[in-house]
Amino acid sequence: METPKKSVRRKSSSVTIDEVAKRAGVSPMTVSRVVNGQARVREDTRERVLRAVRELDYTPNLAASSLAAAQQTRIALIYTNPSGAYLRELLVGVLRVASRTAIQLVIDYWDDLDPASERKAARALIKRADAVILPPPLCESRAAISEFVRAGLPAVAISSGRYNEDVSCVRIDDFRAGKEMAEYLIENGHTRIGFIKGRPDLSASIHRYDGFVAALGEAGIAIDPALVQPGEFTYRSGLKATEKLLTQRHPPTAIIASNDDMGAAVISVAHRRGLDVPRDLSVVGFDDSSAATTVWPALTTIHQPIASMAGTAVDVLLRAIRRNDPGTRVLADHVVPHRLVVRDSVASPPRRR
Known part of the structure; x- marks a missing residue:
């Protein structure tokens, strides 16, 4: 009697760069360029590769891909959003990418500060981080953004309702x-x-x-x-x-x-x-x-899609950091799709009595 074979679930760490390349429809060299944050890749191609990386849960070999420096990359997430539910979704997305790329995540809490206090907090954060994620309401803080731009610190605004000429944005319409x-x-x-x-x-x-x-x-x-x-x-x-x-x-x-x-x-x-x-x-x-x-x-x-927006923000920041060209600022404006989710809280209006 033939012994049934055990099903083996392959760990995500065994996913190869060739499999990512096949999923994205590109060459392994292109995947390497995207993972390394190199600029010589078209934006639509870069997005396809990053999508394949997320879908396959691909973890690059840091030594092989020259990304050991990522272990020293500190990305700050500033917590000041009054919605705990929103913050949880944001953290899920950032932590997911952080675990895949070996970055260090810095959580910084700002209370509802005035512009002068925001500038002071921003200057203090610049000493501890290589890049920063700005969720609402700081995504449109002129005081904080101006400090980050002056210091050359890459920043991404999440859920800003408009394109910002000073920092990259990830938003919906x-x-x-x-x-x-x-x-x-x-x-x-x-x-x-x-x-x-x-x-x-x-x-x-x-x-x-x-x-x-x-x-x-x-x-x-x-x-x-x-x-x-x-x-x-x-x-x-x-x-x-x-x-x-x-x-x-x-x-x-x-x-x-x-x-x-x-x-x-x-x-x-x-x-x-x-x-x-x-x-x-x-x-x-x-x-x-x-x-x-x-x-x-x-x-x-x-x-x-708050969690995936946070992941996109980290990808944008890593590309900016690895570009390593302080004389050039390349800003991205990602408008991601939204959708109407119909549940049980809507019905036709009641008849007038």
Whole structure:
């Protein structure tokens, strides 16, 4: 009787550069150039190779590929985002790439600082890092960015709503995403839609609202200023905004929150007021963070690939560091795709009683 063979699962460390090359449809030499951050590779080719590296979980042989210096490369992630769910997604993406490339990750916590304090914190960080990742809201901090640019420190802004002329960016099209979300609610029959804005100092917040306004305008729906409330991307600000929306004489039948934390707050207030979601009130969020699925019902939201965006940011920084040409700054603007994730928090508006 023939003894059945055991299935063997090959460890990711055994993936070869030839397999990565085959997956990407390029030569092994091209893979080597991309991994080493050399500039003589077309951007679309570079993206194909990096995608293959991620899909195969390829770990380069640091000695063979002359990347031993990566063990001394320190990339800083500044933590100041008020959304814990967003931060978790960001850390997953950065740690995934850090473990593959043997970089050292530096976590730096900044409180909600004024510009002068941001400059001081940036100057202190420059001494401890070779590159920096700027998540919201620091992705648009002129004070911090100016210090990093002056020091020649490579930096990448994540989730900035616009291209920055001073640092590389990894972002989504917030205008289009905001418009798609509003259009989805309109398609479901809603004409009285509330909107909770994000931080007013972030262009991503502005673009999401502008997309909402554009969708209503195309549908012939007038904007009711009473249905637009300020927010800060925090759960607490979502609670406050929702109370104002739902205590109106003619409350909205649907509410768009500019992130999932505030969307979760909307559902909480609705439940406290005896409203059924989505029968009495439809609620949608933004980001598709863990907050979207830890509430009941789970939030319909816009998926922003935060973890993969963080990984792309690290790839951009490593290329900048290995280019080793302080006289030249090559900036990248990666606009990554988003998608509408439909869950159980949206229904047609209730009939008027």
